[in-house]
Amino acid sequence: MGTHVIKMPDIGEGIAEVELSQWHVKVGDLVVEDQVLADVMTDKAMVDIPSPVHGKVIALGGQPGEVMAVGSVLISIEVEGAGNLKESAAPAAVKEAPAAPKVETVVESKSAAAAPRPAAVCQGPMVAREADERPLASPAVRKHALDLGIQLRLVRGSGPAGRVLHDDLEAYLAQGQSNASAPVAAAYAQRNDEEQIQVIGMRRKIAQRMQDATQRAAHFSYVEEIDVTAIEELRAHLNEKHGASRGKLTLLPFLVRALVVALRDFPQMNARYDDEDQVITRLGAVHVGVATQSDVGLMVPVVRHAEARSLWDNAAEISRLANAARNGKASRDELSGSTITLTSLGALGGIVSTPVLNLPEVAIVGVNKIVERPMVVKGQVVIRKMMNLSSSFDHRVVDGMDAALFIQAIRGLIEQPATLFVE
Template structure:
């Protein structure tokens, strides 16, 4: 028997260490050649690593959440037979770090800086329980993660009784709502005990970036009310004649209005290097789109948003949101944004104060659309009361780079375009 030491591979891109986010194997387990044994997260991606040998695991580098330097031992395996020529044994003093095997970059971890941001397509009304179970539907047919199924089993809850999100999947929040609306579920299982959850992986990155943004950036937020009645009418007309094009939400129209306004306000579409004290004003709009996923908040990026029409924007919004949620988004699709838009959709509230996606200098948050009576002057010059659709737009800016007047002027120009939809469609 020989011992084989598998070091943390050099994955390039200047990465010096990676975080252990999930062990598939433990000391004493048998491992097969090409079998995945750990997920490692860098500042760029989460990737699984595979064993080049078959044997029994003797040592592992640490626990979930620990950092491992490039080249440091990750696992030691007692190999059955001879160690492959390219493998290094544990008895050798120096083991050069091999290049990483061909692996799929599953989850990009450049994260936004506000836990209160979710994608409009993901948000849904607060779920309520189904009053009575459908005997034809069993828990096994319900869409839910293993963790949710385990918790439901512990609580004695039939998942068929729980109303899922609009995407059909049941999450922990849906279980909580079921219990709350049931006035305290009286299943056979005992009350759920307190639990401690270690903050690791993407959640750890979000926490670090949020703290860094609030610590380093002097935020200010400006909110303006916009009349989106005509914009909604325009959207309805476009959707009625869309053919095989994707259905338009409010977001493509808002993004188009933003992109048409930014050339006159270059300091909004910028990134600030704190250390070098250099602001880079970008000509192209690489728009970050805050998206809530099962793994945490992510920001897929619409490249050159200013060059896309409404239908192209709608396609990209749908494609990137799905890629982020499924974990299939590529590294370049989840980094390099110059400005971020975040929306809570139907949960948007009256106003939000989003936290900037550092090193950007601004973030824009449309809020919920509401209907209210308003005084409107008609073409005949007569003032009358009409029911109008209104939406607040919030913008948070880095006060080191963006002055309050500039932020207000920018939003006022976006408002003009929103309230006159022809200006969005022109050009």
């Protein structure tokens, strides 16, 4: 018998260290070739580390959340034959899966991190949990469950460590389960439970980027009210006429088009600021980052060259990228390189928000929800569809007057939607 040592692989792009996000094996496990051993996290992507050999795990080189240098020992496997005790090159095929970690590690759950992939198949949509047990689920899933009137503790999770996913809620409904089956008294039971969650993987990256952005940039926000009645009528008309053949349009591709047109007169907004070298780079290409909420956190896939795309092309690309991000299939390139970001909370958009810049960009445009309100138009009180744009800028680079004029330009384009397409 020999020992096969696998070292932390060189992911590329000059990365010197990566974070060990999750183990899929434990000491004593038998593994086969190509079985995923661990997930490691770079600045932009999650990478699966597969086994190049058959054997038995005899040592693990780190703990989830630990930052490890490229070339350090990741795992040791006992194998038939001589092995390669001196060192192991990185596995020949490192499968990139740029989603965030499959699970937020819960301190009380010791077995989740060590569970081998594939995970156990869900045996049914309903599970009995204690009244004080809080199942793993993202904020989006919790909101979805609340909207559906589902108690999460009754839903069996099919994700890693029993994490409840959107599909699990649908499966629960499809089985005809009713939250009426849960004792009403359980909702009023006294609770004294606590939960500790390690901030690792994608959640740690998000925290670091948000902290870095707020510490380095001089944020200021500007909010403008926009009448979207006309563009909503246009959108409904286009969907009725072309939706079946070209796909349905949301408001986002219209906003992307408005950004593209407005940036022609305000190129200083489509820029990156290198605060170390004190250099502002203005870009002709408009690569729009579209902030997307996934089960594992906020991701920003990028619609490249939005200035060269049609309305439906932008719509299709936004949809494709959003689905890829939510399903954990967006590539590292698809999650980097934006020049300006568009963020929207959809129906949860609220009235006003203060979005955080996506450094090194200098502008981010936030979309709030559409509401119907009585407005005075030409002396008459009429019902109009109104929406706020809550946008943030880097005051080190962008003056307040320019920010206001930029958002006013977008407002004019949205309120007179024909001007979006007049060259």
